Amino acid sequence: MIHDILKSKSTKLFLGISAFFVANALIAECIGGKIFSLEKFFGWKPADIRLFGQSGLSFNLTCGVLLWPLEFIITDIVNEYYGPKAVRRISYTAVVLISYAFIMFYAAMQIPPADFWIGSKAEQGVPNMQYAFSGIFGQGMWIIFGSLTAFLVSQIIDVTVFHRIKKATGEKWIWLRATGSTLVSQLVDSFIVLFIAFKIGNGWSWQLVLAICLVNYCYKFSMAIILTPLIYFIEKRIERYLGKETATKMKRAAMGLDRE
Known part of the structure; x- marks a missing residue:
């Protein structure tokens, strides 16, 4: 039985995909502890944005945002071929393993450090x-809790929006359901992590939370649009690997159409 499972291309x-999803999230x-300047990366001057009475805002982003857009693309791919239950499964798995990693x-x-190790990088400025x-x-615990x-x-929101759009549009317009679900879920993601980690955890004002949320979302919004062609590339590679007939059956099963 185990050999049959491992021979299955869909399995x-x-x-x-699950392994990459969890590894990417971890x-x-x-x-995510490193903050970088998007403007400096491109050699631009700071944006100096003013929102909700907060001035001097610029695109200072956590390095985690470099990878999170891929998570939402993977979510849409899993949603497309395996359905919402599979998305929830890999999401719960990722949360459990990330929590385990932070405990470790x-x-x-x-653990008490070895004496020689403490100063082992002193010549390199550490x-x-x-x-x-x-x-x-x-x-910080608030940051970890907020992020998870x-x-x-x-x-969960991404899965819900994705399937509602797909039920309305059918198999066409994959860009709409993939990008649309990502745009909604990324906005929620940006707000929740800032609200928990910095509003509750650090006493930030609502104005500051909302201002930074919108600045971060501008980046995520842009990345969701830019990465849309990647959805089509991955879909073509998957259909080539599985075969057109198998891929079509999986899509129908993901939508529950094979039971109708």
Whole structure:
């Protein structure tokens, strides 16, 4: 039986997509502690945006946003071929494993460091490796909780919007259901993580939360549009791998049409 399962192309595809989805989410959480300037990356001057009475805003983003757009693309692909139950399954799996990873990070920070290791990078400008290690992996609990909550809620919303659009449009206009669901879920994701991590956790004002939320969403909105062709590329590769007939059957099953 196990050999039959492993020979199934659809099963192998799902396992591969799931592994990449979880790994991508975990990496995004790990590198999310670094903030970068999008303007500096392109050699531009700071945007100096003013919103809700907050001035001097610019595109200072967490490095996690470099990878999160891929998560929503993967979500749409899984939704298209495997259905909402599969999306929820990989989303719950990702949350559990990310939570486990942060528990292990915390445990590693508490283990007494070797004396020689503490100053081992002093010549490279890192006088205390224990502080550096804790600074990188020791994200605040509010940030972790906010990020995981935002991820899970936005995934559920993405699934719901995706299927409502698909029921209205059928098999055509994959760009509409993929991009539309991402635009809605990314807005929710941006707001929830800021609300929990910084409104509740750090006492930010509503004006500051909303202003930064909209700035971050502008980036996510742009990336959702830019990455739309990637949906078509992946879909073609999957249909080539599975075969047109199998891919069509999977899409119908994902929508529950094979039971009608």
